[in-house]
Amino acid sequence: xxxxxxxxxxxxxxxxxxxxxxxxxxxxxxxxxxxxxxxxxxxxxxxxxxxxxxxxxxxxxxxxxxxxxxxxxxxxxxxxxxxxxxxxxxxxxxxxxxxxxxxxxxxxxxxxxxxxxxxxxxxxxxxxxxxxxxxxxxxxxxxxxxxxxxxxxxxxxxxxxxxxxxxxxxxxxxxxxxxxxxxxxxxxxxxxxxxxxxxxxxxxxxxxxxxxxxxxxxxxxxxxxxxxxxxxxxxxxxxxxxxxxxxxxxxxxxxxxxxxxxxxxxxxxxxxxxxxxxxxxxxxxxxxxxxxxxxxxxxxxxxxxxxxxxxxxxx
Amino acid sequence: xxxxxxxxxxxxxxxxxxxxxxxxxxxxxxxxxxxxxxxxxxxxxxxxxxxxxxxxxxxxxxxxxxxxxxxxxxxxxxxxxxxxxxxxxxxxxxxxxxxxxxxxxxxxxxxxxxxxxxxxxxxxxxxxxxxxxxxxxxxxxxxxxxxxxxxxxxxxxxxxxxxxxxxxxxxxxxxxxxxxxxxxxxxxxxxxxxxxxxxxxxxxxxxxxxxxxxxxxxxxxxxxxxxxxxxxxxxxxxxxxxxxxxxxxxxxxxxxxxxxxxxxxxxxxxxx
Numbered sequence: 001x002x003x004x005x006x007x008x009x010x011x012x013x014x015x016x017x018x019x020x021x022x023x024x025x026x027x028x029x030x031x032x033x034x035x036x037x038x039x040x041x042x043x044x045x046x047x048x049x050x051x052x053x054x055x056x057x058x059x060x061x062x063x064x065x066x067x068x069x070x071x072x073x074x075x076x077x078x079x080x081x082x083x084x085x086x087x088x089x090x091x092x093x094x095x096x097x098x099x100x101x102x103x104x105x106x107x108x109x110x111x112x113x114x115x116x117x118x119x120x121x122x123x124x125x126x127x128x129x130x131x132x133x134x135x136x137x138x139x140x141x142x143x144x145x146x147x148x149x150x151x152x153x154x155x156x157x158x159x160x161x162x163x164x165x166x167x168x169x170x171x172x173x174x175x176x177x178x179x180x181x182x183x184x185x186x187x188x189x190x191x192x193x194x195x196x197x198x199x200x201x202x203x204x205x206x207x208x209x210x211x212x213x214x215x216x217x218x219x220x221x222x223x224x225x226x227x228x229x230x231x232x233x234x235x236x237x238x239x240x241x242x243x244x245x246x247x248x249x250x251x252x253x254x255x256x257x258x259x260x261x262x263x264x265x266x267x268x269x270x271x272x273x274x275x276x277x278x279x280x281x282x283x284x285x286x287x288x289x290x291x292x293x294x295x296x297x298x299x300x301x302x303x304x305x306x307x308x309x310x311x312x313x314x315x
Numbered sequence: 316x317x318x319x320x321x322x323x324x325x326x327x328x329x330x331x332x333x334x335x336x337x338x339x340x341x342x343x344x345x346x347x348x349x350x351x352x353x354x355x356x357x358x359x360x361x362x363x364x365x366x367x368x369x370x371x372x373x374x375x376x377x378x379x380x381x382x383x384x385x386x387x388x389x390x391x392x393x394x395x396x397x398x399x400x401x402x403x404x405x406x407x408x409x410x411x412x413x414x415x416x417x418x419x420x421x422x423x424x425x426x427x428x429x430x431x432x433x434x435x436x437x438x439x440x441x442x443x444x445x446x447x448x449x450x451x452x453x454x455x456x457x458x459x460x461x462x463x464x465x466x467x468x469x470x471x472x473x474x475x476x477x478x479x480x481x482x483x484x485x486x487x488x489x490x491x492x493x494x495x496x497x498x499x500x501x502x503x504x505x506x507x508x509x510x511x512x513x514x515x516x517x518x519x520x521x522x523x524x525x526x527x528x529x530x531x532x533x534x535x536x537x538x539x540x541x542x543x544x545x546x547x548x549x550x551x552x553x554x555x556x557x558x559x560x561x562x563x564x565x566x567x568x569x570x571x572x573x574x575x576x577x578x579x580x581x582x583x584x585x586x587x
Contacts (some may be wrong), residue, residue: 054429055587071433073317079430089418091336092328103324104431106317148427167481 004067005030006156006186007052011061013210014047021047022208025061031155033202036179038194038302040310043207045190047085049158053081077105080149081158090132095129096121096146098151105152119147122177124170124242139166146174148180159189162195175200186234194303198222204302208310221305226269228282229304230270232261240289247281249274257311261294263311266303321432322440329444337508342410343452350456353399354463362467368390381554387553390477392464397484401455401549404488407497411452412445413513415500416582421506425587438582442500442575449492458483472574487552487560493506494545494570500578504585520544545570 002031005028006081022044029035037045049064050056054070068075069266088097098116120126123143128136135193140164162178163171169310178187179201191197196203200219206214214221240263241253249267256262269280279298286293364370371383377396386394415527416438418423428437461481468477502519503512523544541547548570551563 050587053426055426057584071429076431076433081426081430083426085423087422087424088427089328089332089424092332096331100324100328101427101431104321104428147426150399175384262434 005029005064006066007188008064009061012051012058012063014044014051014056014058015059016127016200020210022051022058022217025210025212027205027212027215029186029188029205031186033180034189034200036197036201036204037188037190038192038197038204038306039207039213042193042209043310044210045207046160047210048207049081049083049188049190052158054077055083060095069129077152078154079141079156080151080154081160082145082149082162083161084160087146088141088144090134091131091132093132097133098144102151106285107152115151117125119150120144122150122172122224123147139170142166142175143170146177153184155185157185157187157189159191161191162189162299163191163193173195194301194306198302206306206309212311222299222302225297226267226275227265228265228279229297229299229301230263230265230286230293231295232280233294235259235261236248236263236291237289240286240291243289244282247278247285249278250282254308262304318433321436322443325428325432325437325440326444327435329441330447333448336581338414339448342448344415345410346452346456346509350459351528354396354408354459357395357460358463358467360391360467361462362395365395370544377557378553379550381550385553385555390468390473390480391539393460393480393484396460396464397487398553400453400460400484400488401491401552402452402509403564404492405495405544405546406517408449408492409516409520411449412496412499413503413516414509415441415445415496415503416505417507417512420504420585420587421509423587428563429587434583435579438500438504438579441494442578445496445499446493449496450489453489453492454482454485457481457488460484462575483557485562490564490567491545491548491552492537494567494574497574497578499582501574504582506577520546536577 007026007027007029009027011028012022014022021158025048037048039045047056051058052065052070063070066075066078068077088094095113095116097108098119099112101116102112103109117126117129120129121145125140125147126141128140128144132140135145142162146159146162149159159178163174166174175196178189182200183188187200189197189200201218203215203217204221205212235258236255238255238314241255244250244253244265247267249270250265251268254264254266256264265282267275275298279283283293283296302307334343359411364375366386371387374383375384382398385398390525416425419437419441424561425437451454458481461478463475464477468474497514499512502516503509506512506515523540524546527540545567547567548563550558554560
């Protein structure tokens with residue numbers, strides 16, 4: 001894969017009436033490790049994908065995918081997308097539909113049938129080849145929709161919520177599939193499941209209210225050593241902030257929003273033993289304050305980071 | 316070259332879907348049953364009766380003198396078939412072609428296509444697919460009508476003339492149905508729903524027909540309104556002379572160009 005940007009947007013925006021779904025997006029994404037696209041509902045993720053694929057025209061700004069505008073004929077077959085809500089044709093076996101899509105990508109009729117069978121095998125649905133869409137479950141249809149993104153050799157694959165609606169075992173299989181293919185093509189994955197993004201992606205773009213909040217490597221976003229994150233039985237009292245700040249090396253205490261039952265304690269990183277001592281002291285302070293804890297994480301997950309960055313008023 | 320291949324693949328899929336879907340089969344069954352019934356009536360002697368001078372008076376009152384002349388001067392079974400078919404072609408063509416890009420847009424199936432083919436290719440392929448379906452239906456009905464006309468014909472010397480006129484009538488009706496298919500390309504792209512496209516197409520056509528009957532327009536206004544839809548060509552098609560019918564066919568192709576262009580303008584700007 002080349003180092004040239006696969007997606008470049010300049011001043012990109014898309015409005016729906018008075019609502020700005022995408023405000024001003026300036027972005028350059030390079031080929032390579034999978035890229036996550038995250039953000040709360042209404043952040044503009046699906047709109048962004050739709051503009052990249054030419055489903056929607058931008059209201060302002062420009063977008064280039066693989067060096068061309070999205071609908072350019074040179075891009076056909078080189079970009080694949082898992083759309084969130086597109087349906088297959090009723091009454092036609094899924095293998096026939098996949099073969100038709102493969103034919104549109106330049107396969108001969110015979111090769112297209114073989115290609116359709118191959119991608120069905122990839123998503124573990126070879127048995128469903130002769131079935132029409134109305135005979136398949138939602139999860140199976142999702143997998144068929146994923147399968148069509150692997151037809152041929154697209155250089156860029158956009159996956160909008162690839163694991164939503166899948167049972168945990170199947171979701172795990174799909175993630176393994178993405179991992180096994182991410183050396184051959186660049187994935188851009190939009191998902192609310194931030195654990196999936198953290199597991200799969202090398203970098204992440206955080207969108208909020210149509211704007212890019214952050215675009216960085218996942219490793220840079222997720223601090224592993226200097227934060228303790230707690231999931232509590234109840235929202236912690238304000239008074240705990242002062243008690244925890246008094247603990248040695250603690251620099252900042254952050255309470256979650258009401259109802260989140262969350263607490264993050266930031267401390268100065270002075271090596272493993274210092275971290276362990278701080279951890280013990282914080283746990284003792286919580287116990288002394290009678291605060292029940294469900295889970296403690298050393299470090300901060302991507303989910304915590306995204307919640308923090310997209311919290312109203314955080315911009 | 317690539318565009319032609321893409322269109323071929325999409326047309327093949329379109330026809331396969333039509334002939335395997337309940338909606339496509341229902342259209343063909345309805346179309347076949349209707350013409351089976353009409354042709355059985357014509358075979359039973361109704362055609363011959365329509366060609367008599369007595370029936371000519373009624374036909375002139377119902378239609379116009381040209382239609383009465385058509386029934387008397389041309390093989391009457393086929394002429395009667397042409398009259399009935401010309402009246403019902405818009406309805407049948409709408410039924411056959413109401414789903415061109417409507418399902419693609421309504422179910423967002425188009426999102427699987429757009430990363431692989433151009434919008435123009437999708438639009439053209441759907442238009443061609445619907446045109447092929449209506450052409451096949453008109454061709455089968457025309458062949459059946461010609462066979463009926465040959466069966467009821469009692470003059471062996473007329474066989475060649477009946478076959479030639481059967482081919483002519485079938486050709487006219489195929490061409491006459493194409494503007495309706497093109498009109499439905501515009502409506503289906505605008506509505507993005509098969510049911511709504513059919514309702515708007517049939518409803519709009521019916522409302523225009525009723526309005527033209529109720530509002531006594533005269534002069535240029537009457538001419539302009541009558542030519543808003545291809546139905547304005549019908550009087551030219553239903554004449555015994557070849558010239559006006561050929562002019563009507565040329566006019567029909569003009570409508571095809573206009574409606575297809577408008578349909579494309581709507582489709583290319585639609586969100587997928």
